[in-house]
Amino acid sequence: MPFFIGILNTEKYINIGILNTDMNLQTLMDMNPWWREKELIEKDYDIEKWKEKKHSWIPKILNEINLKPFALHILLGPRQAGKTTAVKLLIREQLKLRDPKSIFYFNCEALADYKELIDVIETYLEFKADSDIKHALIILDEITLAREWPRAIKFLIDRGKLKNDVVLLTGSSSIAVKGEGELFPGRRGRGKDFILWPLSFRQWLKVLEPNLYKKISPIKNFNELKKKATSAIIWLDKLNKALIKYMTYGGFPLGIDAINGNKEEAKQAYLSWIKTAVLKADRDDLIARQIFKAILERMPSALSWEGIAKQIEIKSPKTVSAYVNLFKTMFALIVLYNVDISKKTIKFGKSKKMHLIDPLLLELLE
Incomplete structure (x- = not known):
């Protein structure tokens, strides 16, 4: 059963000029309190937490996002890197420049599949039309949690329903793991991919x-x-x-918070992220730890898949390559390939260097 049921009731209004309808639009209003008063963004949970921090910052990539329609942007990054806070900060800035009703935020954690996602977006698009909004900024947070989510986005783009809008999708590494970010050929407009790294x-x-x-x-x-x-x-x-x-x-938000707090809590949060990502990719947690250990023992020396395979229980270079590719796509590791400078080409078959993306991970995985 779809998450949102019914159609907009255009006969009911409340004194702030927003349609007062069934549960569907009310749910959207709860996630977008600035439709009532734009100052309510300051009461948002993520914004309040950001303001309470001793050390807080605005990610510079927010200035790189083109907000001219049409654009389909994808913001990626490891879990707990601050993606949700980043988009809330973007909303906070945009509220100074545009009609609050032209900014739509939705967290997709409670959605089951692409059908419910279509219902959510179409409900907002009806509200947008009734509010005489021409161009919108549509932010769909943690979109990868809705099964087959690309079907919803492609369906709406192909029918021209988002042609006047900027759509910003955020998600964990699973977009990169499944290659779903590449499923929109010719449908991105001015859109780009962005990665929110630790500092x-x-x-x-x-x-x-x-x-x-x-x-x-x-x-x-x-x-x-x-x-x-x-x-x-x-x-x-x-x-x-x-x-x-x-x-x-390290440079993760929780790691920086731990300078004046509980480092163990930060370590457990990031360790949980790595384990969850490995298991969701149908990989073995024990083998993953063995490969990480083999890399750490040789880092920063150049390594080959064959060399790592000799140090783990499954003596398969192909298995090592698959796991390292997973670590790359979940943004835990970067791989530096051997380069032929004279020919300006990458030698994929040669040994390569590997580095963890953040110092805190060294302590977690050693």
Whole structure:
């Protein structure tokens, strides 16, 4: 049975000018309180948590999202990287610039499948039309939790129902694992893929040590390396202390929170993310741990699939390759391939280097 039942009741109104209808639109209104008063975004759970943090920041990728229709954007990233908070911050900024009813947010966690997702979007589109909204920003959070979700998006795009809108989908690594983000050929418009990574050391400095950050000039090319590195050496002692803290807590939001709180809680949250992603991909948790261990023992040396296979119970390079590809698509690991500089080509068959995306994962997986 669809999650939303019935049609809009256009005869009922409430004093703030929003249609007062059956449970379907009321559910959407509950997730979009700024339709009533745009100031209510400040009472949003994620925004309040963000404001309460000792160290908070606005992800710079929000400035890179093209909000001119039509666009189908996909925001990816590991769990607990702050994707939901990021889109709420985007909403907060856009409320200063546009009609609040033109911003639609929906968390898809409670949806069973693509049929219910279609019902949700079409309910909003009816409300949008009745509110005389021409262009909308539609944000569908954790969309991968609805089974066969690409069918809903393709169905609505192919019928021209989203042609005047910007659609932003967020999801965990499962979009990348299943390749679902590639199922919209010719349907993305101005849309792009974005990845929300944990903070790099330099980004971490900007948030936690802003005065030190301002003293360290960014190096834009190799020609600047010697000059700027030399000028930064007077801050080496402070940089080393900051780096030790960064290597201890990492750049994930929960890791940064743990600097003044419970590090064990952060570790368990990210360990749960890795285990869940492995099991959802129908892979063996024990083999995954063996492969991670083999990589960590040799990191940062170059590795081959054959070399890793010798250290685990399943002596199959193909199995190792499949697991490492999973780790890449769940954003736990990056692989640096051997490059032939003279030919400007990648040597996929050669040994490659692998690195975890965040220092906190080193402690989790060792």
